[in-house]
Each structure stands twice: as structure tokens, then as C-alpha cells.
Amino acid sequence: MSNTRDGLIWAFRELKKSGILYSFSGNGSIKINENRYWITPSGFRKNCLERDDILLIDRNGNVIIGNNKPSIEWENHLFIYDKDKKVRVILHTHFSRYQEINETELEILNKRLSENSGFKFCVIPEIKTYYEKLKDEIKERSLCDSVLIIKDHGYFSLSDSVFKAVNLIEEIDFLLRSQVIIKKS
Numbered sequence: 001m002s003n004t005r006d007g008l009i010w011a012f013r014e015l016k017k018s019g020i021l022y023s024f025s026g027n028g029s030i031k032i033n034e035n036r037y038w039i040t041p042s043g044f045r046k047n048c049l050e051r052d053d054i055l056l057i058d059r060n061g062n063v064i065i066g067n068n069k070p071s072i073e074w075e076n077h078l079f080i081y082d083k084d085k086k087v088r089v090i091l092h093t094h095f096s097r098y099q100e101i102n103e104t105e106l107e108i109l110n111k112r113l114s115e116n117s118g119f120k121f122c123v124i125p126e127i128k129t130y131y132e133k134l135k136d137e138i139k140e141r142s143l144c145d146s147v148l149i150i151k152d153h154g155y156f157s158l159s160d161s162v163f164k165a166v167n168l169i170e171e172i173d174f175l176l177r178s179q180v181i182i183k184k185s
């Protein structure tokens, strides 16, 4: 699947099938160049998007193509694109099931992910510390092909392709779900 509007539409249908997307939540974007980004609209069911629903914005959030309002999280997306030029696709979903995950479990997950998966990831304790924590993370490594897990908020999957971004978020969600099952059993 290519990094186009159709790619974004496909991504959110996939995430819905995987049970990662719910109701009106989630947003996604594709970077075309430093001043043009496709981004999902605010307030739509993301698995029901049509091509004309997706907006083209510039780096100040001005709408170039489209009649809707861009996702209110557009600035978060641009922050990431600016920090790592390799990132071309961002998919973001909110947790529907894991609000009960606590610090200890996130630590266990951290450990399991580093030992058992080839993924890069980053657990961010809360959305308030998002920018601060990301700045620290970015000093250490690139963000491309990683998932940011923000406690009490959701995932940001960052990649250079729509296909990889979907796969990353599905894998991380599977591991997190397994962790919850282990905890409850």
C-alpha cells in the first residue's frame, strides 16, 4: 500500500479490523514534503473515510485541499516529522482497553519488547510530558519504525511507509494485549 490518501484510508480500515480503532478516535498523516501533509479530518469515523475527507495541510495547519477541519493533533504530527526526516507516515490511535495498565506493567512490557522484538518503542508516562520526553528520545536515536506508547492516551506509530506503520501498531498492540491477559490470568 502506497503513501497516498488511499493508503491512509486502507490503514484505518486495517486498524479497525484489528480492534485497535474505536468510535471517532485516532488520526493519521502522510508527509509529502516539508510543507505539505495529508492528514485525517477531526471528528470522523476513521474506518469510514473517503478520499475527499482527507485534507492537505501546510506546515502551519492551513488547509490547502479539503473542506473539513484537520485533526486537532496535527501539531504533534509535525513535531515528529520535523524531528526525524525519515518518518513519512504517522498513525495514532487512542487506547480503548488499556487504561488500567500501570507503571509496573509498562516496565515489564518495555523489557519484553526490548528482549523479544526487533521494534523500537518508547513509553511516555503521560501526554503532558510528550514533547519533553520526545526531545530526550530523539537525542538518542531515530524515531522511524518505532511506536510511542503514551500512557492513558494511545499509540503513535512512526514509519516511512503506511504498510509498516500499520504492522508496527498491530504488533505492539498484540504484545500489550498479551500482557493484560497474563495479568488477569
Ligand SMILES: [Zn+2]
Binding pocket: 073, 092, 093, 094, 153, 154
Ligand atoms: Zn491523541
